[in-house]
Amino acid sequence: MRFALVGNQNSGKTTLFNQLTGSNQHVGNFPGVTVESKEGIIRGHNEATIVDLPGVYSLSPYTSEEVVTRDFIIKQHPDGIINIVDATNLERNLYLSMQLIELNMPIVIALNMMDEVRSNDGTIKISQMQETLGVPIVAISASKNEGISELIDIAIKMAESMQLPKKQDFCSGATHRTIHSVAHLIEDHAERIKVSPKFIATKIVEGDQTLIDVLKLSDTEKCSIENSIKEMEDALGTDRKAAIADMRYIFIDKLCADTVVKPKESKQHLRSVKIDNVLTHKYLAIPIFLSLMGLTFWLTFGVIGSFFSGLLGSGIAWVSDTTRIGLSAAGFNPVMISLVVEGIFAGVGSVLSFIPTIVVLFFFLSLFEDSGYMARVAFVMDKLLRKIGLSGRSFVPMLIGFGCSVPAIMATRTSPSERDRKMTILLTPFMSCSAKLPIYGMFTMAFFQDNRALVMIALYCLGILLGVISGLIFNKTLYRGHPVPFIMELPNYRMPSTKTVLLLLWEKAHDFLTRAFTVIFIATLVIWFFQTFDARFNVVTDSADSMLAAIGRLITPIFVPLGFSDWRVSTALITGFMAKEAVISTFAVLTGASASELPVALSQMFTPLSALAFLAFTLVYSPCIAAISTIKREMHSSMAALGVVLYQTAVAWVVAFIVYQVGNLLI
Amino acid sequence: MKLDELEIGKKSKILAVRGQGTLRDRLLDMGLTPHTEVMIRKAAPMGDPIELSLRGYELTLRIDDAKNIEIEDDFA
Numbered sequence: 239m240r241f242a243l244v245g246n247q248n249s250g251k252t253t254l255f256n257q258l259t260g261s262n263q264h265v266g267n268f269p270g271v272t273v274e275s276k277e278g279i280i281r282g283h284n285e286a287t288i289v290d291l292p293g294v295y296s297l298s299p300y301t302s303e304e305v306v307t308r309d310f311i312i313k314q315h316p317d318g319i320i321n322i323v324d325a326t327n328l329e330r331n332l333y334l335s336m337q338l339i340e341l342n343m344p345i346v347i348a349l350n351m352m353d354e355v356r357s358n359d360g361t362i363k364i365s366q367m368q369e370t371l372g373v374p375i376v377a378i379s380a381s382k383n384e385g386i387s388e389l390i391d392i393a394i395k396m397a398e399s400m401q402l403p404k405k406q407d408f409c410s411g412a413t414h415r416t417i418h419s420v421a422h423l424i425e426d427h428a429e430r431i432k433v434s435p436k437f438i439a440t441k442i443v444e445g446d447q448t449l450i451d452v453l454k455l456s457d458t459e460k461c462s463i464e465n466s467i468k469e470m471e472d473a474l475g476t477d478r479k480a481a482i483a484d485m486r487y488i489f490i491d492k493l494c495a496d497t498v499v500k501p502k503e504s505k506q507h508l509r510s511v512k513i514d515n516v517l518t519h520k521y522l523a524i525p526i527f528l529s530l531m532g533l534t535f536w537l538t539f540g541v542i543g544s545f546f547s548g549l550l551g552s553g554i555a556w557v558s559d560t561t562r563i564g565l566s567a568a569g570f571n572p573v574m575i576s577l578v579v580e581g582i583f584a585g586v587g588s589v590l591s592f593i594p595t596i597v598v599l600f601f602f603l604s605l606f607e608d609s610g611y612m613a614r615v616a617f618v619m620d621k622l623l624r625k626i627g628l629s630g631r632s633f634v635p636m637l638i639g640f641g642c643s644v645p646a647i648m649a650t651r652t653s654p655s656e657r658d659r660k661m662t663i664l665l666t667p668f669m670s671c672s673a674k675l676p677i678y679g680m681f682t683m684a685f686f687q688d689n690r691a692l693v694m695i696a697l698y699c700l701g702i703l704l705g706v707i708s709g710l711i712f713n714k715t716l717y718r719g720h721p722v723p724f725i726m727e728l729p730n731y732r733m734p735s736t737k738t739v740l741l742l743l744w745e746k747a748h749d750f751l752t753r754a755f756t757v758i759f760i761a762t763l764v765i766w767f768f769q770t771f772d773a774r775f776n777v778v779t780d781s782a783d784s785m786l787a788a789i790g791r792l793i794t795p796i797f798v799p800l801g802f803s804d805w806r807v808s809t810a811l812i813t814g815f816m817a818k819e820a821v822i823s824t825f826a827v828l829t830g831a832s833a834s835e836l837p838v839a840l841s842q843m844f845t846p847l848s849a850l851a852f853l854a855f856t857l858v859y860s861p862c863i864a865a866i867s868t869i870k871r872e873m874h875s876s877m878a879a880l881g882v883v884l885y886q887t888a889v890a891w892v893v894a895f896i897v898y899q900v901g902n903l904l905i
Numbered sequence: 906m907k908l909d910e911l912e913i914g915k916k917s918k919i920l921a922v923r924g925q926g927t928l929r930d931r932l933l934d935m936g937l938t939p940h941t942e943v944m945i946r947k948a949a950p951m952g953d954p955i956e957l958s959l960r961g962y963e964l965t966l967r968i969d970d971a972k973n974i975e976i977e978d979d980f981a
Contacts, residue, residue, distance in 0.1 A: 295934050295935060296934040298930060298934065300927055300930070326961070327961055327962050328961075329960045329961065330935065330936050330960055333934065476921075479929070479930055479933055480921075480933055480938070480939075483934060483938055484938045484939060487936060487938045487941075488938075511946075514947075514956075518947065518949065518950070519950070520950050521950070523949075616965075617954065617965045618950055618951075620949060620953070620954050620965075621951040621952070621953050621954070622951065630954070630965075654927065654931075723966070723967065723970050724954060724966065724967050724970075725931055725935065725965070725966045725970070726964070727935075727962060727964055727965075728956060728962075728963040729963075
């Protein structure tokens with residue numbers, strides 16, 4: 239049994255999903271739906287799963303994310319729908335519910351945030367609302383875990399007994415007549431694709447072209463449908479889209495007037511307005527945003543992250559040393575000891591120690607997003623982004639890009655325009671991702687001990703600057719055209735739910751650990767192998783004689799003008815293509831140094847200036863394999879992915895060249 | 906008059922959403938239907954976009970797009 243969880247954005251959907259499933263979730267792939275959605279087993283019911291679909295305001299798809307939600311419902315035929323509705327914002331939320339009810343599938347409405355309604359002395363006459371809408375309604379509070387068991391019980395019973403909505407007629411007059419005559423006309427077609435004729439008829443009357451195409455109507459059918467809609471437009475004196483939207487909202491307005499008691503404006507809303515008086519203040523908004531970002535980076539890199547990373551690093555070094563002593567005492571072959579200690583421990587360990595930093599960065603990014611602040615940032619920054627032909631919406635994926643390019647690129651699905659979406663995807667890799675942190679961390683420790691934070695911030699700013707320049711270029715060349723409209727809800731500020739944040743952090747730590755023990759582990763083994771043996775498989779005494787050195791020397795000439803002529807540097811950059819963390823693990827394997835010894839080893843390979851050029855190069859050069867394949871998938875183009883690799887690498891080379899050569903002149 | 910001419914903090918009622926295409930569809934979906942009460946809460950720090958308050962929630966849109974929305978001239 240499979241349920242679809244559908245609701246507006248900011249309705250508490252993810253919180254409810256986490257309450258329904260606990261940590262029992264996985265990312266599912268569904269045929270016919272291009273995007274993967276999270277699916278989880280409903281707690282206490284092993285036979286029932288629920289799919290968390292992207293938040294939508296209507297079933298008329300507008301962004302590519304919304305297409306996913308509609309396609310899932312129409313093509314996957316879930317056994318039931320759980321429609322989460324924000325009780326504090328009923329009118330707009332019920333607009334979606336009405337369309338879901340028209341689908342004539344088992345559906346239950348979960349009236350979320352009822353605790354907030356009650357705390358403002360409000361009530362909702364649920365039984366009366368149930369009567370009017372003809373579907374079961376359960377009052378819940380997802381964040382307080384109230385009403386969830388009841389919701390599960392009702393949903394399962396409803397799906398088992400195939401309980402359909404009792405009503406589907408919410409209209410009257412001319413609209414009513416037209417929808418019915420169209421429904422009658424397309425009945426056979428609708429049954430063929432197993433979707434309610436009433437739903438399709440309403441969508442057609444609304445002017446939904448995609449559904450007309452799906453039905454493969456004959457010309458005579460199209461003609462009589464068109465006539466009947468024209469008649470309605472004439473009778474009402476308005477156009478089709480407005481007629482249907484108006485009909486739905488008139489029904490909702492009446493329903494709310496009858497069932498909602500709201501004695502005063504909600505405290506949460508008033509609080510939100512007060513917070514916005516500061517956070518989106520005419521003069522304070524931008525300085526506050528910059529300070530918050532600064533604070534985030536400072537806490538991540540300077541205080542919490544580096545403290546725990548240092549602790550973990552020393553721990554790993556201790557384990558590594560103990561293992562070395564143990565293995566040699568037990569009389570193991572030196573090559574074996576080298577594999578374990580200089581290969582695996584040094585390589586994987588150097589990367590592992592950065593887990594705390596990355597988790598802390600994601601913690602702040604998720605606070606921004608879940609609290610509602612990210613939407614304000616989009617609001618404040620829209621005008622600025624318009625200068626490079628984008629909208630405030632693009633700001634959100636770019637901020638996520640500081641965590642990881644993969645989710646950032648996927649976050650562009652909320653964009654209503656393909657042009658904006660593609661351009662945002664191309665610019666996201668310029669936002670320095672957290673996998674590069676180990677590189678910055680090690681290098682600043684080795685060369686810029688006194689100005690660590692300054693160098694890091696400069697790197698981030700350089701990435702942003704190059705992104706802006708690229709945006710200006712793309713806007714004038716590849717993606718000429720008009721920026722799309724920018725319409726976005728500014729939700730009330732809310733305390734992010736602890737459970738949601740913790741689950742997200744666990745997910746990120748888990749992803750990172752998985753990578754460390756798969757991609758990085760394999761990269762480490764391969765690097766160790768090639769640097770231990772020469773072409774005739776003799777163990778080399780000096781790794782400069784190894785196969786790896788020979789390969790590395792092949793491409794080293796490219797990097798000589800940038801100031802790094804050591805073959806180990808070119809090797810590290812190649813492995814960075816697999817995963818950015820691998821750059822550091824490769825240095826660790828090649829020098830045989832543990833995390834705490836690595837800075838010293840690095841300082842023998844670089845001068846401070848060439849280190850700076852190296853940092854600039856790693857900041858910009860080709861994204862990792864995971865990001866490249868995401869770009870390819872999201873842009874439906876291998877050429878685009880290849881283009882990104884070449885463009886980023888070329889820009890990286892030029893920037894590093896400038897840093898090194900200009901630096902040489904100045905020193 | 907048009908929505909972009911409405912003073913910040915003043916209320917009015919929507920008469921019609923002009924224009925066409927996805928923007929208009931989205932505005933209607935978001936509840937900007939005739940007779941809906943709206944108020945401009947503020948403009949973004951750089952003067953554009955604006956923040957609109959309607960149906961108990963806040964929505965942001967650009968001034969250029971607000972020009973498509975017709976509202977009542979005098980609303981007490």
